[in-house]
Amino acid sequence: MVERLYSAYDAPVTIRSDKGKTFEDSDLDLKKLGKIEGVTNVSRVVEETVILKHQKKWVNARMIGIDDNFLLTCDIAHHIVDGYPALTTNGQPNGIIGATLLDKLDGYVSQMDGYEQLTIYTPLREASIARRKSPFRTAQLPISSRMNYNREVNAQELLVPLEFARVQLNYENDITAIYIGIKKDADPEDVKAAIQQFAGEDFVVKTAAEKNELIFKTSQSEKRIVIIILVFVFILAAFNLIASLTMLFIEKKDNIQTMGYFGADKRFIFRIFFFEGLLIAGKGIVYGLVLGTAVCLAQVYGHLLRMPNSNGEAFPIEFTIQDGLLIIVLVSVLSALTSFIPVYYLVRKAHR
Numbered sequence: 001m002v003e004r005l006y007s008a009y010d011a012p013v014t015i016r017s018d019k020g021k022t023f024e025d026s027d028l029d030l031k032k033l034g035k036i037e038g039v040t041n042v043s044r045v046v047e048e049t050v051i052l053k054h055q056k057k058w059v060n061a062r063m064i065g066i067d068d069n070f071l072l073t074c075d076i077a078h079h080i081v082d083g084y085p086a087l088t089t090n091g092q093p094n095g096i097i098g099a100t101l102l103d104k105l106d107g108y109v110s111q112m113d114g115y116e117q118l119t120i121y122t123p124l125r126e127a128s129i130a131r132r133k134s135p136f137r138t139a140q141l142p143i144s145s146r147m148n149y150n151r152e153v154n155a156q157e158l159l160v161p162l163e164f165a166r167v168q169l170n171y172e173n174d175i176t177a178i179y180i181g182i183k184k185d186a187d188p189e190d191v192k193a194a195i196q197q198f199a200g201e202d203f204v205v206k207t208a209a210e211k212n213e214l215i216f217k218t219s220q221s222e223k224r225i226v227i228i229i230l231v232f233v234f235i236l237a238a239f240n241l242i243a244s245l246t247m248l249f250i251e252k253k254d255n256i257q258t259m260g261y262f263g264a265d266k267r268f269i270f271r272i273f274f275f276e277g278l279l280i281a282g283k284g285i286v287y288g289l290v291l292g293t294a295v296c297l298a299q300v301y302g303h304l305l306r307m308p309n310s311n312g313e314a315f316p317i318e319f320t321i322q323d324g325l326l327i328i329v330l331v332s333v334l335s336a337l338t339s340f341i342p343v344y345y346l347v348r349k350a351h352r
Contacts, residue, residue, distance in 0.1 A: 009074050009149040009157075010208040011043070011179035012188050013195060018204050022174040028199060033178070036194050038186035043070040043179040046165040051121040051136070052158070054105035061101055061158045063122065065165020066179070073181035076147065083109040083145030093164040094144040095120075100154040102146050109146060116143040120158075122168035137168050227326070234331055238338040245277050245339065249346045256350065270347045277339025285331050289324070 017023040025044050034042045046065035051058060068087065071077075076085040081099050088094060095118070102108065107116045121136040141160065148154055166172070182191050188207040196205040249256075256269055296319045298304055303314035 008079070009153050010211055011070070011073055012182045012208055013180035013192050014206050014208075014211060015178040015180065015195065015199060016176070016204050016206075018202055022171070022176050023203075024173045025175050025178075026173060028178065028203070030178075033180075033195070033198065036191070036198060038182050038191040038194070039180055040183055041069040041073060041181040043067050043073065043181070044162055044175045045070070045177040045179055046162060046169065046171060046174070047176045048122060048165070048169055050123070050158070050168075052101075052105060053119040053121065054107045054116070057105045057107075059101065059104045060156070061097075062156045063120070063158050063160055063165060063168075065160050065162045067162045069181065070159075070179055073179060074149075079147050079149055081146040081148045083114060083143070085147075086144045087159065087161045089142075089144065093141065093161045095141045096145050096147055096159040097143050098154040098157045099146040099148045100151070101156060101158065102143065104155075107143070109143060114144065117141075118143055120168070124170060137170075139164075139168060227330075230327070231330060231334075234334050238334055241277060241280060241335070241338045242342045244280060245273060245342050246346065248276065249273060249343070249350075253350070266347050266350075269350075270343055273343040273347070274339050277343060278335065281331070281335030281339065285328065285335070288331075289328070292327075293319075293324075 015028070017027075030042050030044075033039065043066055046063075048063050048065075050061055050063045052061050066087070071085060071087070076096065080096075085096055086094050087096070094115075097118075102116065105118065107118065109116050118141050120139050120141045122139070124135055124137055141164075147157075147159070149157075162175075166174075180191070180195065182188060188209070192205050192207050196203075199205060259269065296317050299314065299317045300319060305315045307313050307315055
């Protein structure tokens with residue numbers, strides 16, 4: 001789910017300058033770059049933080065000046081909430097805005113004319129406040145649609161045509177990044193290595209996973225954390241088994257003495273109570289597996305719990321045999337230890 005949310009929007013591979021914020025698009029041969037094995041399209045990009053205004057509302061946004069190739073890479077048509085995905089209409093620039101960002105501005109894409117009008121304030125490269133001139137270039141920008149990817153994109157991203165962004169920023173041939181689209185069956189790491197060799201040491205090449213490194217590492221470590229919490233819960237629950245076996249041993253103390261008179265040794269008595277503990281734990285394992293599996297399947301097929309701000313999308317669950325076997329092994333080992341230790345101590349103490 002995390003990979004789908006973030007990889008759907010972010011370019012599979014991104015190239016940036018290692019020397020500064022911008023570089024000229026002629027610094028790299030884009031035609032040769034597009035012929036590298038695994039590459040499907042190349043998009044020039046201009047990125048800048050801007051201010052958007054609608055009536056009396058002001059918000060900061062991240063303006064992304066792109067060409068039409070990027071719309072194919074991010075599959076924009078399947079992530080539009082309102083309007084239609086177009087960067088230009090009759091030669092005039094349009095914007096595609098994050099769904100949450102437009103809500104912050106109290107704006108909406110009108111079904112009557114298909115647009116919402118915003119004012120965009122873009123910081124100029126060499127503007128000086130001391131000269132008493134505005135450090136921003138302003139322009140009216142029609143918004144043609146709202147997009148829905150993930151919380152970060154929805155709350156701060158604004159897609160505009162590349163040339164519009166260049167005009168706003170007084171950029172001639174400068175760009176801030178190059179987004180690379182790759183084939184579905186291509187390995188991003190292999191494509192990255194080939195592009196890095198082509199681009200040289202003056203450029204930094206990153207995959208989508210490296211760009212969102214913290215998010216991906218957190219999602220990968222989440223399973224380990226959940227397992228540790230489950231083991232801790234198992235240990236706490238094991239004290240109930242210890243208490244049950246102890247009370248059972250005390251309750252049957254007279255019977256144990258009678259069995260001793262008939263020749264039962266402590267090993268025989270130990271096996272009785274040890275297997276009793278295993279039976280109690282086994283019953284809990286069976287009931288737990290049935291109930292846990294039922295809850296998982298109910299979420300997978302019934303979508304009982306839904307994520308907030310996700311257009312009704314259900315919380316994801318991946319049900320695997322490996323996870324079920326791991327839980328059975330963990331619970332069985334803890335149950336065996338929990339049954340063995342108290343019974344061994346009680347039998348040994350009773351036959352002193």
